[in-house]
Structures are given as C-alpha cells and as structure tokens.
Amino acid sequence: MKRTITHLADGRELIYFDRRDDADRSAADRRELGPRPVASELRYDPLTEEWIAMAGHRQTRTFQPKGTAAECPLCPSAPGRDTEIPAYDYDVVVFENRFPSFSGNFGTYEDVGGLSEVRPGAGRCEVVCFTSDHDSSFSRLSEDQVELVMEAWADRTAELSAVEGVEQVFCFENRGSEIGITLAHPHGQIYAYPYVTPRTKLNLGAASRHKGPGNLFADVLAAERAAGTRVVTSNEHWTAFVPAAARWPFEVHVYPHRQVPDLPALTEAERAAFAPLYTSVLRAFDGLFGVVMPYIAAWHQAPVREGRDLAYLRLELFSIRRAPEKLKYLAGSESAMGAFVNDVLPEEAARMLRSQLDH
Template identity: 80%
Template sequence: MKRTITHLADGRELIYFDRRDDADRSAIDQRDLPPRPLASELRRDPLTGEWIAVARHRQTRTFLPPADECPLCPSAPGRPTEIPAADYDVVVFENRFPSFSSHLGEYAEVGGLSEVRPGVGRCEVVCFTSDHGASFSSLSPEQVALVMEAWIDRTAELSAMPGVEQVFCFENRGAEIGITLAHPHGQIYAYPYVTPRTRRMLAMAAEHRERTGGDLFADVLAAEQRAEVRVVARNEHWTAFVPAAARWPFEVHLYPHRGVPRLGALTAEERAAFAPLYTGVLRALDGLFGVPMPYVAAWHQAPVREGADLAYLHMELFSIRRAPGKLKYLAGSESAMGAFVNDVVPEEAARMLREAAAITD
C-alpha cells in the first residue's frame, strides 16, 4: 500500500491510499475556497451530563447534488472536486463542514447551568471508491482490505491528536438515513469525549466482569453461537448475528472470534475474512425487499485513554426500513425517552436475512 499526504486549497489534509506504488498524486487543488470554519462549541447538558456539539456552519453543507456535480468523484477538466486526482483507490480528507476541528475561536459562556468548551477534534471523509455508482457491498475483497487499512491508519493518527478521546469509523447509506452525498463514502469522527453509548457499554462490561469474571462481549458472542437461531453468517474468524434485543427492524452485529480492542489489533487473516462476510450481509440487506436498504454501519472500538481492557471491537449494522415502503421512525418513546420498540422479531429478521443471503450469493 502507498500512502500519500497532500493538502487542499484551504489547507485541509487529504490522504491517498493506493494499491500501486507508482500512483501519481501530484495533482494540485486549484479551487478558490473560503476560509475553513471555526470549531463547533460543545455545550454540556446538565440533566444527562452529555455533550452537544453546536456547529452552525454545517447548515450550508452540500446537499444531494446531481451525479455530475458530486464533490467526491475524481476531478475532471473544468470540474474540480474535493479530490484533485483524475482517479483514485481510497481517499481520506478533512471534512469541509466538520462537527469537530482544531481551528478554534472564542467560546463564551451561555448562562444557565450549561458548561461550554471548544469542539476540539477532527472529522474526516473516507471515499471507498472513485466509482460513483458503486456501493460498499460491491467492493472487491482487495478494495475492502484497502478501506480497512485506511480505517486503521486514521484510528492511530487521530488517537494521537491532542484532545481526542474516541475515534469512530462509520458509514451512513441512503437518503432515508439522511445522507447529503450519494457517492459511496463513510466518515470518521475524532471526539473530544467518550460517547454516551460507549461509556454505557463499558460500564455494563465492567459490571459483568465484576459479577461473573467473564468478558461481556465474548460471552454474548458465545451465547449467540450456541443458540444459532439469530446467526446470519459466519466464517473462521467472524460471526454475524441479529442481537436478541435488537432495537432496529434489521440489525446485525459482526464480531471477530478473537477479542481485540481496536481495528489495528486485527491480524491479516482476520482482516481478510471480514470482507466476504460483511459484503455478503450487505447484499442480503439489499435483497430483503429488492431495493437498496438505508443503513448505518458503526465500528465500536476502545476509547483512546480508557476501557481497552473491557472493549471488544465489533461492528453494528442496522437499517431503519421495516417493510417495503415503510420506515422505522424514532417517535415519542424512542426520541423522548430512549425506550425502543421494535416491530420485527429478531429471530424472524435473522431468518429473512439468511434466506436473502442464500439468494444473493
């Protein structure tokens, strides 16, 4: 793999990840771009202790442009984009409209009981392929391996940044999920705090260890493998299963059989085994109702400075589509109280996904 670092016209970092050592990455971004926005401000909710990022500049971000104006496609004569090169394998660059960044301004107190501090951190865009019409499910094993190398590289680099407490790699796919760009891509958030979901899971893992002496995640995986009914697919190194208490209509968790805290700790064999299992699950999702499924794919890994002994790297994949033409909305119970109600029985969801996988593969 060849890794090339360059910069866009406004100073943002851009990194090419190439399979070929002779890839030419000398193209320069010639655009006249406005100055980079200042970092968001973080406000602490005194009722929950959670941090909320207020990023007003994100209101102006690019929203669902036509394919011939996509900013994530390679640049062409007369049509410069975020990627100056005429072609690429995988590209990572700093988001032009970030929720967190290192470009700080002044942050005044807002009164009341809400503490305010700068939204220090970084947000990056990961372009999985130069092919605008592709999807992650259509990537070759070699391309998935290159994306994983980018995730691993960025996790290590961002974890070393001052103020960063957690690195989160994820993909939002589909207009129903709320994407603003249709090109196959994901994002990486380097948070200046440990997120509420991660903190809660680590607390449950600590409680489980204290009570049983076991590893919560490993025990969940072993129980699902024994039960079998919710397992969607598995191979030598990974198991994909619908959790017994799934929140979402179609939700699949992918666990490596060996517990590791972060992506970088996976062996070459484990990384290679991930691609066919994951892309197969994605194709099964698309095959459920014969339409591209909107989804969120989220990597859970240990925070930077805590929890490495409790965390267990895994991916959580879920879709908000519950039936043809019907979406699962987070209405009163979910949005106001955080209490989920699932319309699809997890065992039924697993059966449907297994059958779809048999057809699509």
C-alpha cells in the first residue's frame, strides 16, 4: 500500500491510499476556497452528563447536489471541474471535512451561564471515500478494495488517537436519503471526539460490572454462537448475528472471534476475512425488500486512554426500514425516553437475512 499526504487549497489534509506504489498524486487543488470554520462549541448537559456540540457552520454544508457524478464533490476532479479530490482517479481517499463537527481551528468561547460548562470542540472530522466510482456501494466493493478501506480506517485510528485531546475515534458510514445523507457518493466518516461518547461509557460500565466467566462482549458472542438462531453468517475469524435485544428492525452485529481493542490491532488474516462476510451481509440487506436499504454502519472501538482492557472491537449495522414501504421512526418512547420498541423479532430478522445470503 502507498500512502500519500497532500493538502487542499484551504490547508486541509488529504491522504491517498493506493494499491500501486507508482500512483502519481502530484495534482494540486486549484480552487479558491474561503477560510476554514472555527471549531464547534461544546456545552455540557448536567442532566444527562453529556457533551453537546454546537456547530452552526454546518448549516451551510453541501446538501444533496443533483446526484450525478458531474455535480459530486467526492468524485475525482476532471478537466474543467475541480472537486475535493484533485486527482483524476483514486483508490481510497481520506480528507479533513470542510464542515467539521470537531477541529483544531479554535475560535472564541464564552460562558453561557446556567450550569452548562463551555469548551472548544477540539478534535477532527474526516471523510473516507471508499471508491472513485460514484454509482457503486460498499456492498459491491471487491475484497481487495475493502481491505484497502480497512487499512485506511486502521491508519486513521492510530494517527487520530495520537492527537492531543482526542479521547475516542469513531469510523462509520451513513447510507441512504432516509438516514439523512447529504452526498450519495460511497463514503463514510471518522470522528475524533474530545470525550468518550455516551454509548461507549454505557458499554464499558456494563463490561466492568459483568459477572460472567470472561469479558462481557466475548461472552455475548459465545452465547450467540451457541444459540445459533440469530447467527446470520460466520467464518473462521468473524461472526455476524442479530442481537437478542435488537433495537432496530434489521440490526446485525459483526464481531471478530478474538478480543481486540481497535482496528489497528486486527491481523492481516482477520482483515482479509472481514471483507467477504460483511459485503454478503450488506447484499442481504438490499435483498430483503428489493430496494436499496438505508443503514448506519458503526465501528465500536476502545477509547484512547480508558477501558481498553474491557473494550471489544465490533461493527454494528442497522437499518430503519421495517417493511418495503415503512420506516421505523424514533417517536415519543424512543426519542423522549430512550425506550425502544422493535417491530421485528430478532429471530425472524435473522431468518430473513439468512434467506438472502448469496453464498
């Protein structure tokens, strides 16, 4: 793999990840861009003990251009049309988000009164372009391409974990207009948070209180593999299953068989085994109702400094679609109380997904 670092016209970092060592990445960004926005403002909620980012500059971010490659800022540049990627072709590209929720470009932050503490939204947000093919999707990537994306995820996790003030690195993909994507090109994002996220705190708290024979996550995996009814697919290194207490109509957790804290800790064999299993699950999602399935794919990694002995790398994939023309909305119970009601039995969801596997 060849890794090439360059910079965009406004100073943001861009990194090419190429399979070929002779890839030429000398093309420069010829655009004239305005100044970069200052970092968001973090405000502390004393009722939930959570940090909330106030990022007003994100209101101006690019929103659903015409949907063709000719208008897409994530496609390669072309003669007469400059995009976020200066090269005329690429394998995988990572660059700093132009409209970040967190960054190192600080502004002025004032006390807002009340019981809320205020501090800069220090950190970093990056965009990961999985392929230069505007009309592709993660499910259609070759195994080699998925491995290259994983190399990029691992590289960025290691690099961002070393940034001062970063406490957790989160790699994820949003797919589908129903989820709220603003750009259709196959891509994901990476957030480097200046705090440990609420979900991770809950998970690590549960793991610290676990009374089972081993690590909580390892015991969950072992129990699901033993039960079998909710396992969607597995191979030598990974198991994909619907959790017994799934919140979403179609939700699959993908666990490595070995406890590791984060993506950089995976072996070459584990990375290679992930690609065919995961893409088959994604294709099963699309096969359920014969429509493109909206989803969120979220990598849960250990925080940078705390709970690394308890954490267990895993990917959680879920969709808000519950039927061909029906979505799962987070209404009163879910949004106000955080109390989920699932419309699809996990065992039935697993059976339906298994029926769509293409192997």
